[in-house]
Amino acid sequence: MVKFACAIVCMRRLLFFSSFIGLFSCAEKSTPPETVYFAGEIVNPTSDYVVLYKNDAVVDSAKLDENNRFSFTLDNVEEGLHHFKHTPQLQYVFLEKGDSLLIRLNASPAYFDESLVFSGDNDVVNNFMIEMFLTHEDEEHVVYSYFKLPPDDFSRKMDSLQSQKLEELELLLNNEEISENGYALATASVNYTSFLYKEKYPFYHKKKTGEDTFDQLVTTDFYNYRKELNLNDRRLSYFKPYYDFMKHHFGNLSYMACIKNCGQEDFYSAEGQLHLNKHKMVMIDSLVTEEHLRDNLLRNVAMDFLLKVHMTNDECHRFVEDFESLSNNDAHVEEIKHLFKGIKNLQPNKALPHLVLEDAQGNTTTLRDISRNGNTVFYFWTADQKRHFKNVSKQVKKLEKLHPEHRFVGINLNTTKPEWSALLTETNFDLTNQYRGENFETVQNTLIVDHLNKCVVTKDTLIVNAFGNLYASFEPTKKP
Numbered sequence: 001m002v003k004f005a006c007a008i009v010c011m012r013r014l015l016f017f018s019s020f021i022g023l024f025s026c027a028e029k030s031t032p033p034e035t036v037y038f039a040g041e042i043v044n045p046t047s048d049y050v051v052l053y054k055n056d057a058v059v060d061s062a063k064l065d066e067n068n069r070f071s072f073t074l075d076n077v078e079e080g081l082h083h084f085k086h087t088p089q090l091q092y093v094f095l096e097k098g099d100s101l102l103i104r105l106n107a108s109p110a111y112f113d114e115s116l117v118f119s120g121d122n123d124v125v126n127n128f129m130i131e132m133f134l135t136h137e138d139e140e141h142v143v144y145s146y147f148k149l150p151p152d153d154f155s156r157k158m159d160s161l162q163s164q165k166l167e168e169l170e171l172l173l174n175n176e177e178i179s180e181n182g183y184a185l186a187t188a189s190v191n192y193t194s195f196l197y198k199e200k201y202p203f204y205h206k207k208k209t210g211e212d213t214f215d216q217l218v219t220t221d222f223y224n225y226r227k228e229l230n231l232n233d234r235r236l237s238y239f240k241p242y243y244d245f246m247k248h249h250f251g252n253l254s255y256m257a258c259i260k261n262c263g264q265e266d267f268y269s270a271e272g273q274l275h276l277n278k279h280k281m282v283m284i285d286s287l288v289t290e291e292h293l294r295d296n297l298l299r300n301v302a303m304d305f306l307l308k309v310h311m312t313n314d315e316c317h318r319f320v321e322d323f324e325s326l327s328n329n330d331a332h333v334e335e336i337k338h339l340f341k342g343i344k345n346l347q348p349n350k351a352l353p354h355l356v357l358e359d360a361q362g363n364t365t366t367l368r369d370i371s372r373n374g375n376t377v378f379y380f381w382t383a384d385q386k387r388h389f390k391n392v393s394k395q396v397k398k399l400e401k402l403h404p405e406h407r408f409v410g411i412n413l414n415t416t417k418p419e420w421s422a423l424l425t426e427t428n429f430d431l432t433n434q435y436r437g438e439n440f441e442t443v444q445n446t447l448i449v450d451h452l453n454k455c456v457v458t459k460d461t462l463i464v465n466a467f468g469n470l471y472a473s474f475e476p477t478k479k480p
């Protein structure tokens with residue numbers, strides 16, 4: 001089934017390719033040998049610009065012309081993986097000196113990734129990467145169904161998916177020349193997805209079947225790939241399949257080490273989480289030397305932990321200090337300190353933070369004013385997440401019936417005012433309970449909205465629970 005999906009994608013790419021190569025072919029000739037030319041056409045654009053990044057830094061931006069075409073001519077390109085953003089979407093592009101590479105894509109949300117096609121230098125690597133991205137998306141639910149299989153069977157399934165894709169790559173490369181870095185990237189897009197699933201396996205297998213396979217796996221060849229891992233591959237630091245693998249690899253390693261060496265059994269309480277995450281930070285610190293990768297992984301551990309336990313005791317304080325001493329990235333340190341301060345401000349019985357919001361009639365008010373009388377539950381939604389918007393509307397209607405003593409107040413994130421007004425008119429939300437902030441990042445940071453099912457429960461402007469969940473917090477056995 002996966003092969004079949006690949007074949008369709010390939011065919012679609014070929015059709016695009018033949019109709020489109022003629023458009024730009026004249027542009028390739030007159031540039032010096034090291035200059036990179038990256039250009040393309042965007043059907044149904046969603047913004048006026050295309051922005052090119054190397055890691056987390058902007059390389060350049062280009063405005064679309066009247067025919068929705070853009071071009072970059074770059075004299076000093078650092079070779080390797082880049083990404084480009086056409087707001088709100090982004091995708092990877094692999095560039096090497098002297099490359100002349102064209103893209104075509106349809107920016108409508110449903111087509112962005114599926115329609116993206118590269119032609120020119122390094123098109124094989126780039127088309128292969130996007131094809132793998134789509135294949136892995138299609139495959140995800142199948143792999144999740146494999147998690148219940150015994151280790152050997154699971155391993156065989158993963159190995160076979162992996163080798164099918166690598167064979168496909170070899171076929172594509174039959175008549176193509178490709179650089180070592182290009183090949184490394186193409187194979188990484190296959191391998192690290194497979195390795196990631198293996199790192200996840202014991203946790204998901206246990207969740208699905210109750211069976212603990214942790215010890216068993218390390219004595220077999222299940223984790224064979226670990227022998228040849230490169231934990232410091234600078235080329236892949238910002239490549240999601242590699243980075244996701246690294247996160248789970250350290251999660252898995254530290255979990256095992258905590259059981260074996262620290263005698264840790266509890267991983268669910270705040271104390272257990274604290275121990276595990278401290279251990280994970282030390283492990284990353286000792287094994288990862290590549291600067292960006294190391295800092296990003298450390299930031300991820302700190303962020304994850306603080307958002308999960310959202311406590312502010314002395315131990316948590318020391319955890320933040322540990323993070324500060326390990327991280328070499330000042331921006332990350334500031335961000336984590338800021339987050340910790342935000343969490344401190346959102347503890348039970350504290351006054352709600354100051355936040356200006358606007359109601360459906362365009363009047364300005366504040367969070368405190370809205371929650372002045374009685375019990376209020378603030379929940380969040382955005383027009384970008386249509387399915388969430390539908391679910392949250394349903395859940396709020398249900399909760400309003402079950403908990404008439406609470407007022408449920410929606411705060412919109414990241415939707416333009418006209419779109420917000422239109423959506424409010426379309427749905428039968430009670431307009432007196434709908435608000436939006438002019439700057440959604442201010443709302444998000446002040447209330448630490450790290451996921452969309454979050455809710456903030458208050459009583460008379462005081463916080464009851466600032467880290468509630470619109471579903472779990474209102475289950476019959478639990479109090480909000």
Ligand SMILES: [Zn+2]
Nearest residue numbers: 257258262279
């Ligand atoms: Zn430990």
